[in-house]
Amino acid sequence: MAKEKSTTETNKVYRTQLLICAGTGCVSNQSFKVFDTLKDEIKKHKLEDEVQVVATGCQGFCAQGPIMIVQPEGIFYQMLTVDNVPHLVEEHLVKGRPVEKLMYTPSKDEPAIPKLNDIAFFSKQRLVVLRNRGLIDPEVIEEYIARDGYQASAKVLTSMSPEEVIEEIETSGIRGRGGAGFPTGVKWGLARKSPGDIKYIICNADEGDPGAFMDRSIIESDPHAVLEGMTIGAYAIGSSHGYIYIREEYPLAMKRLHIAIKQAREYGLLGDDILGTGFNFDISVHRGAGAFVCGEETSLIASLEGRTPEPQIRPPFPAQSGLWGKPTNINNVETWANIPVIINRGSEWFASIGTESSKGTKVFSVVGNITNTGLVEVPMGITMREIVYDIGGGVPDGKEFKAVQTGGPSGGCIPESQLDLPIDYEKLAEVGSIMGSGGLIVMDNETCMVDVARYFLDFLKSESCGKCTTCREGIASMHDIISGICNGEGKPEDITLLEDLAETIKDASLCALGGTAPNPVLSTLRYFSDEYHAHINDKKCPAGVCRALINYRIDAEKCKGCMLCTKQCPQDAITGNKKEAQNIVAEKCIKCGVCKESCKFEAVLVE
C-alpha cells in the first residue's frame, strides 16, 4: 500500500509548485525517477520550504512525457529526464530563468512555447470530466475537496429528493459515455422505480479497446470524482452498495482507487451515515478477468457473480433484474465522473455545451499516426478535423491522413471527406461508425484499409465469447475471407458474401460485441472499396502493406551503391557491386522491408 500523505504538509505555504505528471504514460517514461531527483535537487539548494513537488494524474499530452507544469507561472516542460533536472532546478527555481530547451516547440522553425494555455493541444480542449487533471494530487482527498469536491454529495444529501436528482440528471441531457449513449437520467429512473429493498450500482471500468485509456486516466487523475458520482447515483436510485469493476491490467488506477476509498471512509464520505445525513453507501472494488466482452453489462454482471462472462437476453434489463437478481444500474467511469459537476453547476449549464442530441464533453484517447498522442477532452459537436489537426497536430513524418477509426475495434473508419463532421452520437452513426468509449486511431496513407479490417476482425474473433453462433462462426468466416483477400486469393463475389455475413451477424447476435463486430469491414467497404477491388481484381495492395501482393525493387537511377541494404538484408537477397545499382533477387526476398527502412536515398520501391 502507498505511504500515507499527511494533511498538515498540504497546508503549508509555498511560492512555487511543480506539478509533475504521474499518469501511466509518464510513469513508464520514468516520471517517478524525475520526481525523486527533483526533490533531491530542491533539497540540495535548500528550497524545500519554498517549492513543493506534486505528483498529479495524467495531464493528457502523453506524447511529450514526462511532463511538468510550474505554477503560478504556468510554464510547461516536457520530455524531462533525470539528467536535465539539476539544470532545470538551478536555472528556473534558483535563478528564475525558465529553461527554453525543455519547453514545447511546435516545429523546428517556431519558437518554444512557455505557457501551457498557449499550446494548441491544450487551448482547444474543454475540461469538465478532467477538470482536476494535473491540478490535484489524486492521493490527497483534501486537494479534491479544495476544488469543490464532495460539495455535490452534500447538496444532494441535504437538500434534494432522489426524484429531484434524477430529474436534474435527465434535464442535463447526459448520455452514457461507455458507448451506447443511453440517457443516464432515464436509466436511473428505471432502476429507482424497480421494486425491491436491495439495489446495486456498478461502475464499469473494464476498458478493453486496444489503444483506449480514457477511463484509466480519469481514475488515475481524479478517483474521488468517480466515488462522488457513484454516491449521488446510489442516493438517487436507492442503493447502499456499489461495485467498481476494473481491469486487473490497471495497477496504478487500482492503487489510487483503494487509497481514495480509504480516505473517503475516514472522512465519513463513504460508509454509514454519510456527512451525518443518515444515508449509507459503500463501494467495493472488483478486479476484472480481462475479457473484452466483460464491458457488456450482462456479461459484466455474470463475471461479478463469479460466472462465465456471457451476455444474456434482455429483457429483463439490469434495472429490473441485475446483480444477484436485484435491480442494478451500471454506468461507465466517465459518466460517473460527470455527475458531481452537473449537480454543482446545474443541468442547464451542462446542457448548454454540445449539440442538439449530445450534451457535454467527451474524452478521447488519440493514438496512431498522429503527432500529439494523448488524452483530450472536447465539447460535443467539435469537428474531427479540429481534433486531428489542431489538437492532434496532424499526421507526422510528412505523410498524408487517410482515415480515423472511432469507437474501438467494433467502430468504423472515417475518411478525409467526412472530417468536417461535428462529433455526436447520431452523426457518427450516420457515417457508419460509433462513439464507443472514445478511442480514436489515426491512420496515414501507408495504412492498408483491408489489412486494418483484418486486424480488428482478428481481435474480435478471439474476444467473441462464443455463445452466439453468428458471432462465433460469423466473425471467424469474415476473418478467413479478408485474410484471403490480403493474401491475393480474393474473388469478386467475396464482397457480397462479406456484406451478407455482416448483416446476419448484426441481426442474430445477442450483445453489442456481435452487433457491432462487422463495422470495421462495412465502413472500410463503404469508403475504401477501391482498395478492396485493387486487392481482388488487380492483386495489388496500393498502400504497400499486404506482403503477398507487393514486390520490392531498387530504382537503379536513385541507388548510389552504398550497399547498406545489401549488408542489412537478413536473406542475402540483395546483390551488386560497390558504387553500382543493387538488385533484389525476388525468389529470396521475404518482403520484410529492412532494405526500405535502411535506404537513405529512397531508392527502394514497393510495388
Add this chain to the structure above:
Amino acid sequence: MAKLKPEDLSKIAEKMKQQTTLRAGAGRAKVTVHMGTCGISAGARKVMSALLKLIAEKDVQDVILTTSGCAGLCSKEPMMTVEIKDQAPIKYVDLNEEKTQKIFNKHVLDGKVVTEYALAKGSERVS
C-alpha cells in the same frame, strides 16, 4: 480522522485555498522577487523567506508569490515587483526584511503604494 459534516467541506477548502490559488494562477495580487545571481547575493533569499513567513502568519489566501530572474538593475537589488490585479506593477528596490514587511502590509494587503521604496511604476514593454 473525524467524520465530516457538510459545513466542514468548505472549511477544508478554505484551508487549502492558498494552494489552489497558486495552481490556478489567479490571485488578487502577485509579488515577484527578482532572484538572479545579483539578487540572491544581495539578499533576495531573505526577502523571499520574509514574504513566505508573512503569508503564513497572516493566513493570506489570495496572494501569489513567485520569482523571476534579474530585473536588470543589479545595483539596486534585492528588488521585487508588486502587482495588484488590474493595476500597474510597482517595482521596489534596495530591500531588506523590514522594508519587505512594510510593503507587504501597506501595498499588498492594503493597496497603498509605499512610494519611498518604489523605483518606478510599470514594466518594460516586451517585444
